[in-house]
Amino acid sequence: MGRTLVIGIGREQRGDDAAGRLVLRALVDRLPPGVEPVEEEGEAMALMERMEGFDTVHMIDACRSGAAPGTILRLEVSAAPLPELGFQVSTHGMGLVEAVELARALGRLPRRCILHAIEGECFDFGAPVSPAVAAAVGELARRLLEELGVAGKGEDDDARGRSGS
Amino acid sequence: MARKTIKVGYLSRVEGEARLELSIRDGTVRAARLAIFESPRFFEALLRGRHFDEAVDINARICGICPVAYQMSTVHAVEDAFGIRIAGPLRALRRLIYCGEWIESHALHICMLHAPDFLGYESAIAMARDHPQAVTRGLALKKAGNAILAKLGGREIHPVNIRVGGFYRVPRKRELAELVDPLERARDLALETVRWVAGFDFPRSERPYTFVALRHGREYPFNEGRVASSDGLDIPVRAYDAHFEEYQVPHSTALRSRIRGAGHYLTGPLARYHLNADLLRPVAREAAKEAGLGPSCRNPYTSILVRAVEVLHACDEALAILADYEEPEQPAVAVEPKAGVGHGATEAPRGLLYHRYVLDGEGIIRDARIVPPTAQNQAVIEEDLVEHVQRSLDLPEEALRHRCEQTVRNHDPCISCATHFLKLEVERE
Numbered sequence: 001m002g003r004t005l006v007i008g009i010g011r012e013q014r015g016d017d018a019a020g021r022l023v024l025r026a027l028v029d030r031l032p033p034g035v036e037p038v039e040e041e042g043e044a045m046a047l048m049e050r051m052e053g054f055d056t057v058h059m060i061d062a063c064r065s066g067a068a069p070g071t072i073l074r075l076e077v078s079a080a081p082l083p084e085l086g087f088q089v090s091t092h093g094m095g096l097v098e099a100v101e102l103a104r105a106l107g108r109l110p111r112r113c114i115l116h117a118i119e120g121e122c123f124d125f126g127a128p129v130s131p132a133v134a135a136a137v138g139e140l141a142r143r144l145l146e147e148l149g150v151a152g153k154g155e156d157d158d159a160r161g162r163s164g165s
Numbered sequence: 166m167a168r169k170t171i172k173v174g175y176l177s178r179v180e181g182e183a184r185l186e187l188s189i190r191d192g193t194v195r196a197a198r199l200a201i202f203e204s205p206r207f208f209e210a211l212l213r214g215r216h217f218d219e220a221v222d223i224n225a226r227i228c229g230i231c232p233v234a235y236q237m238s239t240v241h242a243v244e245d246a247f248g249i250r251i252a253g254p255l256r257a258l259r260r261l262i263y264c265g266e267w268i269e270s271h272a273l274h275i276c277m278l279h280a281p282d283f284l285g286y287e288s289a290i291a292m293a294r295d296h297p298q299a300v301t302r303g304l305a306l307k308k309a310g311n312a313i314l315a316k317l318g319g320r321e322i323h324p325v326n327i328r329v330g331g332f333y334r335v336p337r338k339r340e341l342a343e344l345v346d347p348l349e350r351a352r353d354l355a356l357e358t359v360r361w362v363a364g365f366d367f368p369r370s371e372r373p374y375t376f377v378a379l380r381h382g383r384e385y386p387f388n389e390g391r392v393a394s395s396d397g398l399d400i401p402v403r404a405y406d407a408h409f410e411e412y413q414v415p416h417s418t419a420l421r422s423r424i425r426g427a428g429h430y431l432t433g434p435l436a437r438y439h440l441n442a443d444l445l446r447p448v449a450r451e452a453a454k455e456a457g458l459g460p461s462c463r464n465p466y467t468s469i470l471v472r473a474v475e476v477l478h479a480c481d482e483a484l485a486i487l488a489d490y491e492e493p494e495q496p497a498v499a500v501e502p503k504a505g506v507g508h509g510a511t512e513a514p515r516g517l518l519y520h521r522y523v524l525d526g527e528g529i530i531r532d533a534r535i536v537p538p539t540a541q542n543q544a545v546i547e548e549d550l551v552e553h554v555q556r557s558l559d560l561p562e563e564a565l566r567h568r569c570e571q572t573v574r575n576h577d578p579c580i581s582c583a584t585h586f587l588k589l590e591v592e593r594e
Binding site for chain 2: 043049098106
């Protein structure tokens with residue numbers, strides 16, 4: 001089995017855009033051996049470089065697709081182009097979608113690339129993370145740990161079921 | 166009466182947010198408006214009451230692509246007010262980090278933003294499928310530039326190691342030596358990029374620009390020089406305000422500039438090249454010649470070629486600085502605040518970046534003025550549009566729209582940097 005990377009993407013000063021980083025921090029201490037964590041702002045080139053050399057990459061980000069705030073999405077992006085879900089919250093318009101699609105065009109996309117997205121509500125400067133997103137952070141951390149083969153623990157159970165998917 | 170309006174609601178592949186509007190009546194282009202609608206950012210007001218040391222890091226935040234330029238113009242302006250001159254290895258290190266910024270900024274623009282225009286692609290992603298090598302080369306160049314920023318600045322974006330008087334920490338010789346191999350590879354890639362770009366099909370154009378750039382006399386300008394123009398202007402930086410003025414137009418949140426009593430002017434790679442081509446590193450001069458560039462270039466569509474030549478120059482210049490580097494005794498010279506006015510101008514990737522500060526005896530900023538390259542170039546971009554659209558009116562609508570976008574991208578506008586002022590005006594009919 002190849003190396004696995006989990007990337008928490010977002011900017012802490014932009015309200016719900018912090019969601020990706022918060023999910024990563026919620027699970028970072030319980031990652032199984034061989035799974036590497038990293039936080040990124042979401043700039044395309046940096047993301048592309050981060051993914052290099054990994055067999056499996058889980059990306060966690062906030063999005064703005066029009067769904068209910070806190071909605072969790074899981075997309076296998078290795079197989080098909082990323083739909084336009086409104087990830088553009090990075091500097092100068094080159095973000096996650098560009099990173100994935102450019103890596104794909106250059107044949108540099110990891111064999112398995114999974115995007116976990118939480119629908120955000122407010123991306124204003126200095127805004128707090130909205131309650132629906134905060135609840136989804138715990139839930140996504142739990143699901144992702146499960147996907148990575150880490151058994152769930154009681155402390156996360158109360159987060160279950162709060163957010164739809 | 167035949168009347169046509171072309172609108173590009175959201176310009177892609179430029180840094181920041183702008184809109185383009187052209188109105189055409191009876192086969193004549195009546196107006197071109199590059200409408201910058203990005204929110205104003207009030208950096209100049211933000212700087213008032215701040216200590217000069219803070220200004221360096223606050224200003225880095227003006228741009229994620231060219232933070233070094235903002236930091237450099239800041240430190241030079243403050244040092245001018247305090248009567249400090251930086252020489253020797255500290256001066257060389259400043260040039261080195263500027264090389265890094267030119268490399269990363271130009272590589273991004275050439276390969277990701279501008280080349281798709283010439284090769285007929287909607288985006289760099291679409292282009293990457295057919296030209297993976299060129300895109301990979303661009304990414305590798307950008308990475309080499311970023312490596313210089315990270316090494317000297319502490320991180321790739323918004324470096325934190327630059328201060329008035331020098332640096333907070335200077336690298337050891339062996340640390341800098343780690344940059345040699347990647348930069349030698351980058352220099353090869355830069356030469357390949359010049360050759361690749363030279364093969365593009367450039368629309369014909371010959372614009373009567375007045376060029377404005379720094380001229381140093383002994384080196385291709387980054388941090389120092391007099392402000393010179395192709396019309397014979399040759400003034401010290403501190404005389405900038407006496408010769409240039411900013412003014413406002415209703416359709417833009419960015420101020421624009423003109424030479425007092427004369428008119429608009431262009432700053433950036435074409436201007437630098439016109440005023441300093443003989444001072445390029447030999448390898449870059451040779452590549453420019455091979456690519457068919459003469460001593461001056463007035464075709465804005467070939468600005469991409471000049472940018473590629475400047476990337477090559479910056480790689481070679483960086484290697485020369487690395488070869489000569491001797492560790493300075495101190496990371497910064499002593500700084501003694503002094504009340505006064507300081508002026509600084511450096512060459513950002515997009516052109517001349519002028520700063521002026523009024524400081525009190527404690528080193529607190531009482532007034533600040535920042536004139537970014539894109540603000541200075543706005544009027545010329547609109548003039549280019551009028552001229553080129555007029556000649557392309559027989560193109561089908563979509564092709565014409567594309568030509569307009571390409572014409573704007575010739576000048577690599579950084580909208581985010583340019584917006585810093587707002588006066589709300591409502592037009593009523």
